[in-house]
Amino acid sequence: MGKREVDDRFKKFGTVSFTSITKTNDFVSQLEQGKIMGTQCKGCGLRFFPPRADCYQCMKSDMEWFEVSGTGKLLAFSKLKYGPVGFEGDLPYCIAVVDYGGCKVFGRIDKAIEDRDIQIGMEMKAVANTLPNGQLNYIFTNP
C-alpha cells in the first residue's frame, strides 16, 4: 500500500504556520505566484477575506477566488518589540489591518517603510512576500 498523499501546502504560510491542512490550500499556491486571493461564494456572492471554503450566509461550499488588488486604507497597526516563540528572528515587525473596501486584511507592514512614515489612513497595497526562512506571507507596502 502506498502512502496517501497529503495536501499540506498551508504549512508554508507565515513564519510559523499552525495549520497544514485546509480546504483553502490553494491560497498558498496563489501566494507563490504573487497573488493574494480571497473567496467569493458562488451561491450568494458574499466575499471573504481571509478566504474560506464554506458560506455561512447560504450554507453552500462552492467558492471562487478573487484577487485582493488595488490600494486600501491603513486602519490600525502596532510594532512588536517582542515576539512569540519562533518569531524572534523577524523582530521588530509591524502588524496591521488594511481596509480594501470589499474586505479587510490582517497582515504585516513592509519593513522598508520607516516608522515615521506609517500613518493611520495611509494608502497601502498588499504584496506577496517570501520570508528569509523560505516561508510565504504577504505584506502591506506603499502603492
Next chain:
Amino acid sequence: MGKVAIIGVGQTAFVRGYPGSIRELAFDGFKDCMADAGITVKDIDASIVCSAPEYDKQRSPSGVFAEYLGLNPQPTFYLESLCSSSTTGLKLAYSMIKSGLHDVVAVIGFQKMSEISSAESQERMGRGTDVQWESPFGTMMPAYYAMFAGAYMEKYGATLEDLALVRVKASTYGQINEKAVYRKAVTLEMFSDPENPMSGPVSSPLRVGDCCANADGCSCLIVASEEKAKELGKKPVWILGLGSASAPVNMAGRNSFTTLEAAEIAAKQAYKMAGISPKDVDVAEVHDCFTIAEMLAYEALGFAKPGEARDLIRGRETYREGSIPVNVDGGLLSKGHPIGATGGSQVRTIVQQLRGEAGDIQVKDPEIGLVHNIGGVGLYANVTILGRS
C-alpha cells in the same frame, strides 16, 4: 422562578510561581471561598471549573478538582472562554439554578501560568486569536490591544500619559491589596524615564507599564437559588443582570478599532435585564489587561461618551472617591491576570464592596456593582450586574 445569589467568594493570592500543583491551587481558592460562605461540600450540588486549558498538562481538570475538593459524586464540568472563563461559568451557574436543575453551584476559576516561560505563554495567549490566518504573522495579545490603542489615540487625541494614568491608579490600590502580584507604586515619572522598565516598549504604543502580568491563582464563587441563599447565605449578593456577546476572531472582521463591540452589546443586555442605566452603577470592575482596555471599557459601559474616557481618568473620577470607582482592587494591572481566575476575582471584589466588607478600598455605601470581563481581544465579553437587594 426566584432570584439567584452569590453566597460565597474567595481567591488565592495571585502570585508568580505558585508552590504547588493545580489541584492544590484549586484547594486554596476553594477553601477561602468555603470559609466565606460558611457551608460544607455537602451543600454544593454541582461544580464548574473554568480555565484556559493550554497551560495545563492535566486534561479535563474538573474531574481532578472534584475528587480533591470532596465534590464527588456531584456533577462537575469544564468550561473555557479564554480570559472571561469564570464569568461565563457564573452565567452558566445562574442558568443551571434558574432552570431548577441545581440549587448551589461552585464556580472555580484557576490558572497556573508559571510552568511555562513568558514567551511560551505569550505564544499560547496569541493562539486565542485566529491561528490559521493571524498567528503565522507572529501575533501577541499586547500587539492586538496596541492596535486598538494606536487607533483610539489617533481618533480621539488621547495620549500615552492618559494610558499611564490608568496604571498609576491601578497601583494606588494594588499596593494595599494583599492578593495582588504587583504591590509597588507606579508613577507617571517612571513612564517618562527611559531607564525605567515601565517605559520599555512592548508593542507600540504600549509599554511595559501598560500591560498586566501573568500570575498563578484561583478564584471561587458559590452561587445559590433564592431559597438556598436565604437558608445558607449570611449576606447574599443578587445577580441582577447578565450580558454576553462575541465578535469575529480575525481582526479583518472587526468594524471598529476604537471600541470592543462585544462589550458594548453585553453591557446593553446586562443593563436592560437589570433595569438600570450606567449612572446607577456605584462601583465597577473592568477587564484592564492593558491600560487601553480600561479606557475602552469606560466607553463600552457608558461611563463616558466615545472619546471621553480620558476625562474620567484625568479627573480621577474612577478613583475610590470619584463618581464611578473602577478597579479599586488594583485591577488586572496590579493583581495580575491568571486567565481562568480573573473573572471570579473581579466578582469577589464587587461582592465584598456590596456587602460593605471591602476594608481600605470600600466605596461609600454601594447598592449596585458591575463586572466587565473580556476574553481574547474582545472576542468574548461578559457584563454582570450585582446588587445588594
